[in-house]
Amino acid sequence: MEPKPNSALAERLSNLLSRLAPATATKLASGLERERLRGTSGLPYDLILSSLRPILGRDPGPRSGVPDPLRQFCLPFEDLLVDTRDTSLHTRQIARTSIDPIWFWLTTELMPDALPDITGRIVEYTLNGDNASLGGALAVMHASCSAALLAGLETARRDIAQRRKLERLLGGDAMLEDARIMAGVLAVAPFMLDLRNELPSRIEDFDDRLVALVSGLYEDARETAPDHAIYIPLATMKRLAAPWQILRLARKLSGFGNDAALSRSGLSELGVIFLSELEDIAASYEAKRPGKVDLAHMHERVLRFAEISQGFVREIDIRRVSDWGHRILAARARISAAIAEEMSRFDQDLAKALPLHQIGTYGKNGPRKPDVTHAPNAERVAKAQADLRFLTGICPVAESIGVQAHCRTITQQIETSLVAYEDALLEEIRRAKGSERDNALAFLDIIIGFRDTLGPPSVADTLRRRGKVAAQTA
Known part of the structure; x- marks a missing residue:
């Protein structure tokens, strides 16, 4: 039995381990796995390894060391593991924190006799370097665990009391879903392992050769477990730099290129x-x-x-x-x-950041000039700057989201407002004295910042030169 550290010590140890560099974490995990396989006692292996898993998961390269049975159990669904569930993504995910509770469920309730026997054989074959026997034992473990999980989940689906008991054991409904995904992946484990070994960890272009490779694995998996073959393309998608390229596989397998x-x-x-x-x-x-x-x-x-x-x-x-x-x-x-x-609010926000006031007694429709009686309002300036960053950021993709007309209109409105304000402000810089001149120069810096955001750089540079000339002639 592993030693059970008290909760405070366990928390401190977990916090310490979570700060390790990936290379250090990998070396530590490999050493621990090797010692546990050899039967070395006295260390809290589960606690240490569970704390290291989030760091190890961020390393895209293959893990070194001697994998223990739990790590071998996880290999087929490794591509679907996440540190934190991202609910904005509608693809299937397994939280790393679900691994230990589900493994505990398997070893204590679903397969209390069979699983220890299988894992013992895996350890023996691993230490002896008997790869042929190891492969057979792993296939038995994956298939047996898949069947046990599916049966356990089906029992929980039919019996509300069993479901509540299982939710308490695993820690919630989300882990039940993780167990369901694990079971599905393990049902096609041989093909998932082939996929893991043959696909690059990062795929910039899902080309015809790779599409053909994944297509073959998918077809083979569908013959064995048609309800779970979908995990082949889902795991592939996790490795794609452009995930929608997985639709190339769908085109090939459906025989048609249209959405219908x-x-x-x-x-x-x-x-x-x-x-x-x-x-x-x-x-x-x-x-x-x-x-x-x-x-x-x-x-x-x-x-x-x-x-x-x-x-x-x-x-x-x-x-x-x-x-x-x-x-x-x-x-x-x-x-x-x-x-x-x-x-639609951007031009109004710009007007608040660059205030004007009336000239003479012509009423509200009369001529106006920059109001430099007060220093710029930092909050209003920041809001206008955020508006301009947003505008310049989305205009290049405006057509694909249907806002190209709005981008053109708002950009033109802002350009017209800035040009008029700039000319009048330069005149204020030449005329103003004291604090009003300081305020005018501060507004000039603000507009130059706006121009830097809007681009091109030459426009901001020209305004800088014009501002220097105006300040020198004051």
């Missing part, structure tokens, strides 16, 4: 993953009040929307009359409406 054919195929989930994310992004801004949105975050999400939309359409033929076509167009309309409403 793919939506009716067994691989429709691959398209639905991206459609659902597009709809989530659009819905998240549809309900927000204009002017209350975090523009930096919205910019990030809009770029993600554009990236998915462009990649999706590039990989398959989307027909407007199809269900997928309708969903993409509807999501695009919702996100473009939210963006247009947000951008």
